[in-house]
Amino acid sequence: MERNRQGYRDLMKAVAYFQNGIGNFVLAMPSLMALASMTESKKIDVCLNSGWMDYRRKAIEEILIAWRDVVNKVFDYPGDGFDIDEYDLYFWSPFGEKNNELSDKFSKKLISRNLYLPNWRDTGVHEADYYMQIVRAQGFSGKAPVVRFPLADNPVLDLKRPIIGVCNGYYRLNGYWSKKGWPYYEKLCEVMRLYFDGSLVAVGSEGEIIGNDYLSENYCGRLTILETAKVIAQLDLFVTNDTGLMHIADILGVPMIALFGPTIVSKNRPRGKKSIVLRGNSGCVECLLTEKFKTCVDNICMKSISVGDVMAKAKEVLRDFI
Structure with missing residues (x-):
């Protein structure tokens, strides 16, 4: 098909390549919607790496399949036939896998439009805004689209309110991200159960919250x-550290207390009106992207957030239940 003077086909096609965390994907969803809106079909194709088989891939693929109003096809690379040159518009999350031929091609497409990763620590750019910059550099001029996150039909919670959710989520296939965890969830659940006289549920991956007698339901794993998003959507309050489910709760508009220590608040913070960020008060906070993060063996930043700190904010959010 011939291209017009701007170098685009008259009937444009868009594609995204992704291999990264659930939270990164959720933050990219407005940008994928924006890119799709620029095409004739109003949809986008998404390519996933065939060799990427951990739990993040399964979760993201489930979201993509359910997101029918935005996603056209989901490709495997190199398993399925795929030609990047058939497309005019591109999205790639540069936080993921970079060491294959396809990621190199996507990287060159973005660099050709003068798109480079910002210095997160110095610029204060939010990750979702950086993703929108990728789309605006390709001609999108509207506001960031509002995402309607797909939900399962079940489970429907029949529990005493207030219903409070907890999540101690982080990538667990290696120890690199364990510094994001918070060690006091069991004590928090005990105090909340006694004070609010409601219900507590845990969500996340298997083993993230275990041995907690104060939970009404432990959905971890x-x-x-x-289904997890369905549970989160029914909560009166969600307490979580910086993880993918935090970003899902933010999109859903669920009241939330997000606990931050080593990661960069300006880059990853939830932005909803009902979201509260509690940040560790140790002198080493926000060490991500430094050597301190790589070598840290004691996350005193997260330990510096007390159960009392969380309860003070929870009382504000749940004042109608007191």
Whole structure:
């Protein structure tokens, strides 16, 4: 098909390549919607790496399949036939896998439009805004689209309110991200159960919250990502550290207390009106992207956030239940 003077086909096609965390994907969803809106079909194709088989891939693929109003096809690379040159518009999350031929091609497409990763620590750029910059550099001029996150039909919670969710989520296939965890969830659940006289549920991957007698339901490792989102959507309050489910709760507009220590608040913070950020008060906070993060063996930043700190904010959010 011939291209016009701007170098685009008259009937443009868009594609995204992704291999990264659930939270990164959720933050990219407005940008994928924006890119799709620029095409004739109003949809985007998404390519995933065939060799990427951990739980993040399964969760993101489930979201993509359910997101029918935005996603056209989901490709495997190199398993499925795929030609990047058939497309005019591109999205790539540069936080993921970089060491293959396809990621190099996507990287060159973005560099050709003068798109480079910002210095997160110095610029204060939010990750979702950086993703929108990728789309605006390709001609999108509207506001960031509002995402309607897909939900499963179940489970429907029949529990005493207030219903409070907890999540101690971080990538667990290696120890690199364990510094994001918060060690006091069991004590928090005990105090909340006694004070609010409601229900507590845990969500996340298997083993993230265990041995907690104060939970009404422990869904860790038992639900798909869309089922987990269904649970989160029914909460009166969600307490979580910086993880993918935090970003899902933010999109859903669920009241939330997000606990931050080593990661960069300006880059990853939830932005919803009902979201509160509690940040560790140790002198080493926000060490991500430094040597301190790589060598840290004691996350005193997260330990510096007390159960009392969280309860003070929870009382504000749940004042109608007191």
